[in-house]
Amino acid sequence: MDMDTDENSNAKGKEGQGKLIMVILVGAPGSGKSTFCELVMGSSSRPWVRICQDTIGNGKSGTRAQCLKTATSALNDGKSVFVDRCNLEIEQRADFVKLGGPQVDVHAVVLDLPAQLCISRSVKRTGHEGNLSGGKAAAVVNKMLQKKELPKLNEGFTRITFCHNESDVLSAIDMYKSLDLHTMLPHGCFGQKNPDKKVQLGITKFLKKAEKPSKTCSSANTDKNSPTPQPTQEKRESCGKKEESSCTMSRNVAMESEKGESPGIRSLKDKISQSDPPTLAFPSISTSDFKFSHEKAAEIIVEKVEEFMDKLGNARLVLVDLSHGSKILSMVKAKATEKNISSTKFFTFVGDITKLNSEGGLRCNVIANAANWRLKPGGGGVNAAIFSAAGSGLEVATKQQANSLQPGNAVAVQLPSTSPLLNREGVTHVIHVLGPNMNPQRPNYLNNDYDEGCKLLGNAYSSLFQAFISIVQDKYKSVKGIHECLGSTPPELQKHSEDGHHKFKRENLQNLERSKKWKGSQNSTEGLNQNNNTVPKKSKHWGSWAQALYDTAMHPERHTNSVLETSDDVVVLYDIYPKARKHLLVVARHEGLDQLADVCTEHLPLLRTMHAMGLKWINKFFREDGPLVFRLGYHSAPSMRQLHLHVISQDFDSSHLKNKKHWNSFNTDFFRDSVIVINEVSSHGKANIMDDESLMSMELRCNRCRSAHPNLPKLKAHISKCQAPFPSTLLEGGRLVVEPSNAPLS
DNA sequence: GTTCTAGAAC
DNA sequence: GTTCTAGAAC
Numbered sequence: 003m004d005m006d007t008d009e010n011s012n013a014k015g016k017e018g019q020g021k022l023i024m025v026i027l028v029g030a031p032g033s034g035k036s037t038f039c040e041l042v043m044g045s046s047s048r049p050w051v052r053i054c055q056d057t058i059g060n061g062k063s064g065t066r067a068q069c070l071k072t073a074t075s076a077l078n079d080g081k082s083v084f085v086d087r088c089n090l091e092i093e094q095r096a097d098f099v100k101l102g103g104p105q106v107d108v109h110a111v112v113l114d115l116p117a118q119l120c121i122s123r124s125v126k127r128t129g130h131e132g133n134l135s136g137g138k139a140a141a142v143v144n145k146m147l148q149k150k151e152l153p154k155l156n157e158g159f160t161r162i163t164f165c166h167n168e169s170d171v172l173s174a175i176d177m178y179k180s181l182d183l184h185t186m187l188p189h190g191c192f193g194q195k196n197p198d199k200k201v202q203l204g205i206t207k208f209l210k211k212a213e214k215p216s217k218t219c220s221s222a223n224t225d226k227n228s229p230t231p232q233p234t235q236e237k238r239e240s241c242g243k244k245e246e247s248s249c250t251m252s253r254n255v256a257m258e259s260e261k262g263e264s265p266g267i268r269s270l271k272d273k274i275s276q277s278d279p280p281t282l283a284f285p286s287i288s289t290s291d292f293k294f295s296h297e298k299a300a301e302i303i304v305e306k307v308e309e310f311m312d313k314l315g316n317a318r319l320v321l322v323d324l325s326h327g328s329k330i331l332s333m334v335k336a337k338a339t340e341k342n343i344s345s346t347k348f349f350t351f352v353g354d355i356t357k358l359n360s361e362g363g364l365r366c367n368v369i370a371n372a373a374n375w376r377l378k379p380g381g382g383g384v385n386a387a388i389f390s391a392a393g394s395g396l397e398v399a400t401k402q403q404a405n406s407l408q409p410g411n412a413v414a415v416q417l418p419s420t421s422p423l424l425n426r427e428g429v430t431h432v433i434h435v436l437g438p439n440m441n442p443q444r445p446n447y448l449n450n451d452y453d454e455g456c457k458l459l460g461n462a463y464s465s466l467f468q469a470f471i472s473i474v475q476d477k478y479k480s481v482k483g484i485h486e487c488l489g490s491t492p493p494e495l496q497k498h499s500e501d502g503h504h505k506f507k508r509e510n511l512q513n514l515e516r517s518k519k520w521k522g523s524q525n526s527t528e529g530l531n532q533n534n535n536t537v538p539k540k541s542k543h544w545g546s547w548a549q550a551l552y553d554t555a556m557h558p559e560r561h562t563n564s565v566l567e568t569s570d571d572v573v574v575l576y577d578i579y580p581k582a583r584k585h586l587l588v589v590a591r592h593e594g595l596d597q598l599a600d601v602c603t604e605h606l607p608l609l610r611t612m613h614a615m616g617l618k619w620i621n622k623f624f625r626e627d628g629p630l631v632f633r634l635g636y637h638s639a640p641s642m643r644q645l646h647l648h649v650i651s652q653d654f655d656s657s658h659l660k661n662k663k664h665w666n667s668f669n670t671d672f673f674r675d676s677v678i679v680i681n682e683v684s685s686h687g688k689a690n691i692m693d694d695e696s697l698m699s700m701e702l703r704c705n706r707c708r709s710a711h712p713n714l715p716k717l718k719a720h721i722s723k724c725q726a727p728f729p730s731t732l733l734e735g736g737r738l739v740v741e742p743s744n745a746p747l748s
Numbered sequence: 749g750t751t752c753t754a755g756a757a758c
Numbered sequence: 759g760t761t762c763t764a765g766a767a768c
Contacts, residue, residue: 548749551749579749579750641749642749658750713757
């Protein structure tokens with residue numbers, strides 16, 4: 003299993019040394035480019051040179067040409083290079099990319115942190131080399147970010163790493179720190195959110211491309227010849243029923259080596275195929291350091307596995323141990339055979355749990371960690387190995403979930419997109435588990451009380467398996483959800499759902515109740531089968547406060563004081579909490595049409611009627627209230643029952659506009675323009691729904707000039723004055739309705 | 749959807 | 759200290 007990089011790496015130069023790397027940092031002032039370089043260079047065995055345009059002229063600001071010259075000579079000296087300048091536009095980085103070649107890999111590391119953070123760092127800094135401090139910083143950062151062009155592989159990069167938060171940055175630092183002269187990183191795009199959006203996240207984070215390189219950046223990822231590694235025969239040890247599928251992949255690891263790529267650092271481009279079942283690899287809990295009886299532990303493992311068999315669907319459980327002579331593996335194998343447990347769903351495996359994919363060819367999207375109660379690294383064994391392999395991002399992400407763990411419990415943690423464990427091994431989650439302790443030298447010693455011990459160990463495995471199932475279900479729901487919206491077939495459990503860390507945090511901590519919004523409509527432990535359509539359709543529960551529009555639509559005669567106009571198909575009324583000077587609602591009167599998700603082709607005439615009704619009222623406002631700009635659209639996931647079209651002026655001048663959600667519900671992709679909805683329904687029979695929670699927590703940007711603002715009061719102060727033209731994307735396609743006399747000349 | 753409020757951020 | 763956010767309750 004030991005890898006021999008000298009033999010296997012195809013990236014090394016002629017003289018036995020790996021290729022040089024030029025890392026072009028991409029990020030606004032304050033995004034942390036210089037810190038990134040310093041931290042990597044501070045403890046890297048690879049020689050690096052940092053080229054900083056702010057200081058290259060004898061400590062003062064220099065030119066791009068000077069940077070290029072210095073970069074060239076550093077590379078000629080056999081040193082890897084960091085290009086520490088903003089590099090936000092394609093043109094600014096093009097000349098640097100050209101320095102790449104057979105001896106030099108050109109990487110981009112994109113520090114795509116929130117504008118707000120960059121601004122606040124820039125404002126605070128005093129001694130920065132670029133002298134960008136004080137109040138001008140915000141204006142400069144905003145202006146630069148408006149021109150931001152995220153790098154793509156077709157510019158000539160061999161690898162692009164996107165960092166969206168500080169945890170991503172830490173993981174990327176760890177990754178570059180760990181590179182010695184021989185090792186190289188896999189090629190491709192890693193951690194990208196939405197490749198096509200310049201400023202905001204358009205599509206949901208569901209499709210975050212962390213598990214495999216992004217298809218949209220495919221120029222370096224088109225190699226279809228890579229073998230698809232499978233567990234080697236001698237390592238995979240089937241339990242229970244005789245293996246049905248043949249396991250003839252013992253040479254796959256060798257084949258990789260022949261191709262010249264080191265298995266430990268190879269890209270995952272072909273590893274995570276659509277047919278990979280979700281798999282949890284777990285070590286035996288408590289039997290090592292906690293001295294739990296192997297015999298009893300084996301019994302409990304098999305008992306719990308059996309209990310969860312029916313809930314697994316096509317997911318798999320794998321008990322892993324480092325040693326071939328493992329007592330616990332052979333005991334578990336024997337007991338599973340006795341119980342006739344399916345060996346496709348449960349088997350044992352010999353190998354390092356942090357290198358199952360790269361060294362053993364076994365793909366596991368989730369691994370369990372035999373954690374300590376503090377949920378901290380160290381202590382040796384599996385815990386130390388997993389924390390070390392996952393990079394410091396795991397500790398940060400764990401801390402966000404829980405500070406400690408009680409015996410018998412488990413907590414699932416999603417790995418940051420730049421974690422080496424994710425990028426090398428395809429592991430998306432680590433589930434920390436704490437079992438009972440029978441070792442008098444460790445805390446919470448049970449003094450040989452096996453009654454309590456067995457109970458706790460059983461609970462630990464139940465918590466672990468349930469957490470795994472929740473992860474699998476969560477992904478499935480998310481992926482299925484978005485594909486339903488897009489009218490396509492879910493590609494099984496490919497992409498991992500970021501889906502807002504809040505939701506993840508809530509659903510994966512054991513014993514936490516599930517999201518109240520869908521309570522009762524989903525069965526969390528139903529059998530998982532990613533290949534059928536058994537997942538029931540979500541039927542949203544509407545609270546009593548959410549019924550007002552429905553009641554008005556069904557009985558407009560009861561609401562004559564608020565209804566402006568009634569027809570057979572719609573009622574029109576002012577929003578009682580208007581978010582702008584003019585904000586009205588056109589409410590459909592069809593029974594059973596709760597929200598946009600319920601709309602299909604048969605509702606096209608109704609959608610057109612609603613739009614026309616909106617336009618009629620807009621024209622009335624133009625006549626009576628002077629120049630205003632309107633937008634008509636639907637909320638992807640409305641709070642109020644009954645399909646309703648918002649007709650809203652774009653001033654957003656209202657005391658009822660109070661929070662981020664209010665703003666983002668009208669100013670992100672969550673708001674579905676009526677004209678676009680009509681087009682989508684006529685061409686696909688459905689409207690695209692963008693109801694990812696993360697859209698609601700996006701940074702606050704002006705709807706005209708797109709500048710970012712730290713909080714709602716500051717945004718409101720800005721929009722009250724901003725006179726910039728609306729973005730062209732809104733002006734095109736009739737998404738904005740402007741009074742004809744005020745329309746820009748075309 | 750809003751209101752209330754704890755506590756985070758400043 | 760005040761401002762602001764975000765989650766719970768309705």
